[in-house]
Amino acid sequence: MKVVLRNPRREVDVAGGRRVRDVLKDLDILPETVLVIRGDTLITADQVVSDGETIELRPVMSGGRA
């Protein structure tokens, strides 16, 4: 699966078929510091993202990083 990170905007590939919660843990990102965007909506940390899907982890802090 593809993960879009911001500030600066970049993409990383990580193993799919996992819950968002586990992906965040892998990337060392606190769940409360990002919005998890899939398509035109938000998803919760218990959602499974499959290989071939893209999610964006958008930092919520003004000036924040993810």
Next chain:
Amino acid sequence: MKCRKCGGAAVLELRRHNAAFCEPDFLEFFRNQVREAIRKYRMLAPGERVLVAVSGGKDSLALWDVLIDEGYQTTGLYLDLGIFDYSVESKARCEAFAARRAAPLIVSRVADAIGAPVPVIKNVTRRPPCSGCGLSKRYLMNRAALEHGFPVVATGHNLDDEAATLFGSVMHWQTDALPRQSPALASTHPKLVRRVKPLYRLSERETAAFAFLRRIDYIVEECPFAKGATSIQHKQILDRMEDASPGAKHNFLFGFLEKAQPAFARAEPVALNECARCGQVTTGTLCAFCKLADQVKRAT
């Protein structure tokens, strides 16, 4: 995860409320929190004229969106800080939002008021960039409100902003700042308008989610001068505390407002004067903004 209200698929989990919501119920939760903030601190009268300070970021545009829908007579105020592409893009976001909602927007350039944009101000003072910028914004917000006849300015400060400010004040025991930290500041002088923060009950993640779900095009990029700012370091510390103990920020801020703040109240009000040059309110003879303008003039 299921929505606490309707049982449908949730889009956002709010750990501090031990809840998750679907899109419509989250938007309603958000608006209810704003209504509760306005009610609790009597921030705004129904239908009142409000000047909304907008930066192009998620908080201020989310605030403007809610206040329009709540029936207030809003006008946006965008202060152009002159911070390169960041200002160009954030201004475009404000203009696009104003056009979409058919709401009036006032644009005012910091450089016109002080003689130089924020990047120059940053270089001529020895203070951190956010210091001169914040000072200029507070001054120009009040001045614009007076000039255009608004009794109140609303800003997009959220729970995380307020908790981080409180944390900074407590870390340095700035006992003069503590009594002033409030979701609503009354007018204490005919030339000072009221200042209110209707988002103080909502976290940064909640305002970001609201802006996203309302399809508000806001600027995600950071201010180039915010990197390494103390307020951001404090937010990161509080984020780790929140992760370990959901509700930590809420308890810290709300506990202060409800229990601790009265202990720091001043016995006597501060004497306020009008600046000898610009006529705006100051505790001294010349206001901090005019002093900063002098500093800019000397250096440029």
